[in-house]
Amino acid sequence: MEGVSGESEAQLPKAAVAPQPMRITGLQHATLICSDLERTSAFYRDTLGLSLVTEGVNADDPAVRHFWFSTDPHASSAASALRLSFIEYPQMPPATQGVGGTHHLALAVASPAEVGAWRDYLQQRSIPTTEIFNRDGLQSIYLRDPDGQILEITAPVSGADA
Structure with a gap:
């Protein structure tokens, strides 16, 4: 397997479930x-x-x-x-979507009201965004950075926000 430094790395064996207390925290x-x-x-x-x-x-x-x-x-x-x-x-060409690539990065904000405020703010600066979406308990907008990376600005929807 090719590593991040370009050097060859040994293929890792398939492992069983990681023993506790090992865990990914973020x-x-x-x-x-x-x-x-x-x-x-x-x-x-x-x-x-x-x-x-x-x-x-x-x-x-x-x-x-x-x-x-x-x-x-x-x-x-x-x-x-x-x-x-x-x-x-x-000098690199623009990325194309595909296996092994990243579809989008989700950036968290505190509330659905902030999602709407971000949409207004970005559009006032001529940065296109999507409409506001409500999906899976989240409210989100999507936009692209200068190189085309898709970004999501999102907040959880509480009962009061629904």
Whole structure:
């Protein structure tokens, strides 16, 4: 199996159910590829309000810039903070959807009222969004970032919001 560093890795054997107390407690971060970090920064920082917490280079490819964003400006101290990182590869072709790819990232907000407020805010800035959807106890809108990544802004619907 090819690893993230491009080196060959041994195929892992199929395992039984993980013994307790081992458990996954959350998503630590997601790394996406972008074509232009300035444009990506303007969108995630200036439009969506995430904090740009690190500007650096990619550890596996030092010629490539790597920026980190978070919902918490002190991201290393907040286990519950959303962390997104972007590596810049302007020469790569646009992604296509398929097996092994990512369909969308869901960004949580506090309430259905905020989902509506985000829709209004984004549309005022000429960023197209979907209508508001109610699915599986969530209220959501969908939009795309500058490189076409689908984003969902979502909140749980309580009995009072239904």
